[in-house]
Amino acid sequence: MPAPLKLSPFYDLHNNYSAEVEWDNWGGFATALKITDLDQELKAVRSNAVMFDMTPVVKYRIKGPDALAYMNKMTTRQMDIAVGRVTYTCWCNEQGKVIDDGTAFRIADDEYILMPGSNRQAYFEQLAAGMDLQVSDITLELAALTVQGKKSLTMIQALGVQGLEKLKPFRFDDYESIAGTIRISRTGFFGDLGYELWLDYSQAENLWNGLVQAGITPCGLDTLCNARLEAGLIIPEGGFEFEPIDPMANTSHDFNRSPFELDLGFLIDFKKPDFIGRTALLAESENGFMWHNVGLEIEDIIPAEHGSKVMLNGIAIGFVTSGLYSVSLEKNIALATIKATLSEIGRELEVMIDNQIVNATIVNKPFVNPERKSQTPAPAL
Numbered sequence: 001m002p003a004p005l006k007l008s009p010f011y012d013l014h015n016n017y018s019a020e021v022e023w024d025n026w027g028g029f030a031t032a033l034k035i036t037d038l039d040q041e042l043k044a045v046r047s048n049a050v051m052f053d054m055t056p057v058v059k060y061r062i063k064g065p066d067a068l069a070y071m072n073k074m075t076t077r078q079m080d081i082a083v084g085r086v087t088y089t090c091w092c093n094e095q096g097k098v099i100d101d102g103t104a105f106r107i108a109d110d111e112y113i114l115m116p117g118s119n120r121q122a123y124f125e126q127l128a129a130g131m132d133l134q135v136s137d138i139t140l141e142l143a144a145l146t147v148q149g150k151k152s153l154t155m156i157q158a159l160g161v162q163g164l165e166k167l168k169p170f171r172f173d174d175y176e177s178i179a180g181t182i183r184i185s186r187t188g189f190f191g192d193l194g195y196e197l198w199l200d201y202s203q204a205e206n207l208w209n210g211l212v213q214a215g216i217t218p219c220g221l222d223t224l225c226n227a228r229l230e231a232g233l234i235i236p237e238g239g240f241e242f243e244p245i246d247p248m249a250n251t252s253h254d255f256n257r258s259p260f261e262l263d264l265g266f267l268i269d270f271k272k273p274d275f276i277g278r279t280a281l282l283a284e285s286e287n288g289f290m291w292h293n294v295g296l297e298i299e300d301i302i303p304a305e306h307g308s309k310v311m312l313n314g315i316a317i318g319f320v321t322s323g324l325y326s327v328s329l330e331k332n333i334a335l336a337t338i339k340a341t342l343s344e345i346g347r348e349l350e351v352m353i354d355n356q357i358v359n360a361t362i363v364n365k366p367f368v369n370p371e372r373k374s375q376t377p378a379p380a381l
Helices: 011-017 038-047 067-074 121-127 152-157 201-214 221-230 278-287
Strands: 022-026 029-034 050-053 060-063 086-092 098-108 111-116 134-137 143-148 172-177 180-185 194-199 291-298 309-312 315-326 331-339 348-353 356-363
Touching (some): 011 201, 029 221, 038 221, 152 194, 152 201, 221 315, 221 331, 291 315, 331 348
Antiparallel strands (some): 022 029, 050 143, 086 098, 143 194, 172 180, 291 331, 291 356, 309 348, 315 331, 348 356
16 A cells, blocks of 8 residues: 655645645655646746745755765766855766765755655765765654745745845755744756745745735646746656666666757766766767757647657657747647657758648747846845
């Protein structure tokens, strides 16, 4: 019998807000898929602001004298970042295939908090063998609420938070609010101006109520997935952009991908003398790679689904990984994995949707990239 789903401190607040909440399982937590209307939630990201319950995100504390050495060994990116900074990174097996990606917060010289896409406790502990550090799962210690969209700064200011406009992208700090001291990072997965709020469970109700009173739109997981597609961001699991390689098994899948194949080559720092997968990735950078993750605009209003065939002159060259008719852009967009040698911007292709061949064009990502996302001071709109 499956274990009962865990409940975040925002669970009852969702139900009190709307009787239409649709629930699903995310990482063992009950998570809202949709709260009211999906299109309205997505429009609110670009015209107002949304909030989404991130409490289920897996969180690991990596602490000890060898924390930096550990993070540099495991991940592809240089992890000697300043305290108070956040970086996006990924990690691979020895063959250079991606195990997972996530954000890392430098809490102190000897401490990081890493937030991967999925639970990797056994693997993380295995890598720590012989090193002077501890890897602790702190998922249940922190609640989290992300506030994203055009008016996200204004919404958080309504909580009594002062000085947040000065926070630069990929930084974090502690702020006073109507619920007491909370940690806020200028990070997010919606492709817009946005922040993530990290707090104790006891602070959740006051924060939620303050944001609702300010006029924010609560949203569900479906809206997050669609907004990140507009931003050209990937999701690492079956049914999305790639199949993560299992670091604890010897099996592989034909949908495993390297960072280069996911358009994440910027995450690889070959100046580091040693990290897992370096040799394989260096060879790939010199010799080329098979697949590439691209953005498509499709000439139709019916969205392509994961697995929809992508063709060139009737010959299959890949498939769609995520598709969406964007109500914000009024465009039919998709991410696809196709043969790398055929992935140049502007190439005209075909996509099979509902047994119909539809024209498509490879375009630049992200599909949306508002200037406010990176402005400092951030605009209060």
